[in-house]
Amino acid sequence: MNIDGIKNIYFLGIGGIGMSALARYFYTRGVRVSGYDKTPSPLTKQLQEEGIDVHYEDDPVLVPDSVQLVIYTPAVPSSTSLFQHLSNQNIPIKKRAEVLGMISSGTPTIAVAGTHGKTTVSAMVAHILKTADIRCIAFLGGILTNYNSNYLGSSDPRWMVIEADEYDRSFLHLRPELAVITSMDADHLDVYKSESHLQESFSLFAKNIKPGGTLLLKKGLKEPEGFKEKLMHYHLSLPADFSASGIRVEDGMYVVNFEGKLNIENLPLGSAGRHNVENALAAAALARLAGAGKKDIARGLNSFMGVKRRFENCFKSSQIIYIDDYAHHPEELKATISAVKELYPDKKVTGIFQPHLFSRTRDLEKQFAESLALLDELILLEIYPARELPIKGVSSEALLEKIPLQNKKLVKREELLSELEKMHPEVLLTLGAGDIDRFQQPIVELLKKRHMS
Numbered sequence: 001m002n003i004d005g006i007k008n009i010y011f012l013g014i015g016g017i018g019m020s021a022l023a024r025y026f027y028t029r030g031v032r033v034s035g036y037d038k039t040p041s042p043l044t045k046q047l048q049e050e051g052i053d054v055h056y057e058d059d060p061v062l063v064p065d066s067v068q069l070v071i072y073t074p075a076v077p078s079s080t081s082l083f084q085h086l087s088n089q090n091i092p093i094k095k096r097a098e099v100l101g102m103i104s105s106g107t108p109t110i111a112v113a114g115t116h117g118k119t120t121v122s123a124m125v126a127h128i129l130k131t132a133d134i135r136c137i138a139f140l141g142g143i144l145t146n147y148n149s150n151y152l153g154s155s156d157p158r159w160m161v162i163e164a165d166e167y168d169r170s171f172l173h174l175r176p177e178l179a180v181i182t183s184m185d186a187d188h189l190d191v192y193k194s195e196s197h198l199q200e201s202f203s204l205f206a207k208n209i210k211p212g213g214t215l216l217l218k219k220g221l222k223e224p225e226g227f228k229e230k231l232m233h234y235h236l237s238l239p240a241d242f243s244a245s246g247i248r249v250e251d252g253m254y255v256v257n258f259e260g261k262l263n264i265e266n267l268p269l270g271s272a273g274r275h276n277v278e279n280a281l282a283a284a285a286l287a288r289l290a291g292a293g294k295k296d297i298a299r300g301l302n303s304f305m306g307v308k309r310r311f312e313n314c315f316k317s318s319q320i321i322y323i324d325d326y327a328h329h330p331e332e333l334k335a336t337i338s339a340v341k342e343l344y345p346d347k348k349v350t351g352i353f354q355p356h357l358f359s360r361t362r363d364l365e366k367q368f369a370e371s372l373a374l375l376d377e378l379i380l381l382e383i384y385p386a387r388e389l390p391i392k393g394v395s396s397e398a399l400l401e402k403i404p405l406q407n408k409k410l411v412k413r414e415e416l417l418s419e420l421e422k423m424h425p426e427v428l429l430t431l432g433a434g435d436i437d438r439f440q441q442p443i444v445e446l447l448k449k450r451h452m453s
Helices: 016-026 043-052 081-087 094-103 116-130 166-173 195-207 276-288 294-303 330-343 358-365 365-372 394-404 415-422 438-453
Strands: 009-014 032-036 054-057 069-072 093-095 109-113 137-146 149-152 159-164 180-183 214-218 230-236 243-249 251-261 264-268 310-316 321-325 351-352 376-382 406-409 427-431
Touching: 009 016, 009 081, 016 032, 016 043, 032 195, 043 054, 054 109, 069 094, 093 094, 093 358, 094 159, 094 166, 109 195, 109 276, 116 137, 116 180, 116 294, 166 195, 180 195, 180 276, 195 438, 230 276, 243 276, 251 276, 251 321, 264 294, 264 376, 276 294, 276 330, 276 406, 310 438, 321 330, 321 438, 330 351, 330 365, 330 427, 365 394, 376 394, 394 406, 415 438, 427 438
Parallel strands: 009 032, 009 069, 032 054, 069 093, 109 159, 109 180, 137 159, 180 214, 214 230, 230 243, 321 427, 351 376, 351 427, 376 406
Antiparallel strands: 137 149, 243 251, 251 264, 310 321
């Protein structure tokens, strides 16, 4: 399929973070772009303001004439009227991952894979390349604060940076020149059924690296069997091609030395958290392999303002600090909570967590309980179902019972703000990948009002 000749594309689920980046890519290239999403959001509003047609009714009448390609996300159920209608038309229907694979086939690609860390590492790489005046385009799984977008464009890119998603084996559509694997923790077991099948998929992803390419692997992860291209390692503390030392907090910022094949001393990082020091090391290594110089790497990491909902500082006063984070896997929760405890060791940490998916909650219940127990106080919301139907015996109530924490409670979504009005947390975290982000602005307004009074 020659994607370059297509002039009219329709998106099913255009408001998704990955779908909207793809929509922006085509729109900037003069393609007529339109699409459907279930509910309005700040992202769909942005797309509309940029000139992209978006509708929210599941009505085939609203699909424009002469559509040449439909791009869909599995988040949109096949039972919707739009999906049924478009499936019966003589129009190619492709998953987002397939289309990304087609686009990347013509441009040298840096693919960032891992069960967590993908969004931040890919955003850091893109920002470093931009800082170094190395032309690139980037498809990101979050809104990069420096540019207020999940898509960075260039008319003549030297590199394409892609967040390589393991869900539904999407990343197997990519053939990168450079790739990193940051982590392979058990996740998406509704798709993979076992951790060994998940690791097998990462191995297949690595084997898709083009001849002469390089895989950057976090040291300690299982190496892909039969991998024949160049393999390099990174690690914060173990000896590796790219490593770090002297990690410390100075004036609220993490400072680090990079060692090995990239030597940078006393580098202050723009993003907080020990896990983001590791992300920065991976990004720096990739950028170095892509041709960025040491000074540009240092400038890029120092000026990196983060990704929205990745350890995002939303409000700070003398009474309270409020941070919002996308963490939805036990390892991510552990990293975020530990980072907050390291930054604010003398303050009580209160977390509001919305579990994401019944299957993930069931499969990782023990690990969730252990990670959430790191908090001083927990408010647990109901499970966000996303694409799933309820599973018997799986609930937030059942999870709450397993968490060895004294100060914990289950709160209904509609009662969260009134519950917060009665509380006086010192450090407040909102955590999760569902729609908990909708509470960010109301919580900020509540805290502002309290601060003013």
